[in-house]
Amino acid sequence: MNPYIPTKTPRAVIVDYRVTDEIVDYLKKLNIEPIKTIKCTDIQEPVDGHPDMVIHPIDFETFVVAPNVYDYYRNVLENKSIKVIKGGKTLCRNYPEDIAYNVARIGRYAVHNLQHTDQVLKYYLEEAGIEFIHVNQGYSKCSIAAVNDNKALTSDLTLHEKLKSYNIDCMFINPEVVNLKGYNYGFIGGCTGLINEKIFLSTGKILDKNILNPLKEFIRSAGYIYDEASSGQIIDLGSLIPIM
Numbered sequence: 189m190n191p192y193i194p195t196k197t198p199r200a201v202i203v204d205y206r207v208t209d210e211i212v213d214y215l216k217k218l219n220i221e222p223i224k225t226i227k228c229t230d231i232q233e234p235v236d237g238h239p240d241m242v243i244h245p246i247d248f249e250t251f252v253v254a255p256n257v258y259d260y261y262r263n264v265l266e267n268k269s270i271k272v273i274k275g276g277k278t279l280c281r282n283y284p285e286d287i288a289y290n291v292a293r294i295g296r297y298a299v300h301n302l303q304h305t306d307q308v309l310k311y312y313l314e315e316a317g318i319e320f321i322h323v324n325q326g327y328s329k330c331s332i333a334a335v336n337d338n339k340a341l342t343s344d345l346t347l348h349e350k351l352k353s354y355n356i357d358c359m360f361i362n363p364e365v366v367n368l369k370g371y372n373y374g375f376i377g378g379c380t381g382l383i384n385e386k387i388f389l390s391t392g393k394i395l396d397k398n399i400l401n402p403l404k405e406f407i408r409s410a411g412y413i414y415d416e417a418s419s420g421q422i423i424d425l426g427s428l429i430p431i432m
Contacts (some may be wrong), residue, residue: 190293191245191430192334197384198430199313200268204237207425210215214417218328218383223431231279231286233368238378238426240329242279244289244309248432252309254279254289268431277306287326292377293318294356295337299347301326322352329427330375335388335410341403343376359406365394367423374424381428388412392422 200221207222215222235241242254243261250271253261255278260306261273265305276370277288288306291301298313302322313320324346325331331344338356341352342348343363351358361376367376383389388407393416395402416422 189247190337191247192427193336193349193382194387194430194432197379197432198432200431201383202239202243202429202431204223204239204425206237208418208420210418210420211425214429215383220383223264225426226257228254228256228279230256231281232370234368235397235426238330238424239429240378240427242289244291244306245281245429245430246312247310248430251310251429252289252304252306253310254297264315265431267371270431272308273308273312275306275317276308276386287403290327292328292330292332294327294332294334294340294351297321297354299323299328299332299351301328305428310315321354325346325373330378330424333427334379335382335412336406339406340412341376359403362396362399362404365396365399365422367392367421378424378426379422382412383428383430386413387415389428390414390416390422391418391420392426 200223205224215240219239228236228242242257244252253276254275258274261404272423279286285303298318299321325344333341340358341361343361347357348360363373366374379391403412
């Protein structure tokens with residue numbers, strides 16, 4: 189079970205505390221409650237509110253959370269039937285001390301730089317029967333968006349080749365189309381993802397038609413509708429984490 193592939197509309201999603209009102213309104217129209225993150229002051233400011241930097245969902249019921257922000261999410265999620273487990277690695281400001289929970293999931297695989305994966309998270313993934321793919325890219329969840337159990341988008345060419353070697357149908361998206369304040373660009377995994385069993389959602393618009401049109405076709409080939417949650421440029425807010 190991939191917790192980033194909801195089989196129905198979730199009750200809620202965890203979103204960056206800086207999420208725009210337009211995106212919040214989009215979610216509410218789908219009857220999805222937005223739960224805003226708390227700033228993790230121990231990591232870099234552009235990503236200090238990204239859900240996928242501090243939380244990894246093992247499945248729809250079990251989340252591993254960085255000790256930095258554990259108390260907040262335990263309190264927020266205790267009435268959502270979510271088991272919140274404290275991770276072992278306390279995140280720090282600079283790479284690779286900030287990547288322990290930023291693990292991508294595709295089908296039966298977890299994709300990450302395994303030298304830096306949190307050991308508590310790794311234990312629970314192994315218990316769930318998940319297989320590991322080691323890559324050098326530490327921000328693997330930022331860099332990958334699962335479309336189904338065998339299709340994915342990535343903004344990293346090395347990851348693109350790695351996933352293809354595992355017979356995963358992978359589309360490369362130039363990261364320069366993604367806005368992330370404080371950096372030259374963001375990552376495709378932090379601004380797109382499945383929001384329910386029908387819609388693959390982007391946080392905003394991809395202005396380059398040479399990228400947008402093939403992307404829409406790729407999403408359609410997986411059986412989903414491509415939609416945009418805002419009228420602004422696509423922006424990296426960290427992966428939406430659904431709560432079913």
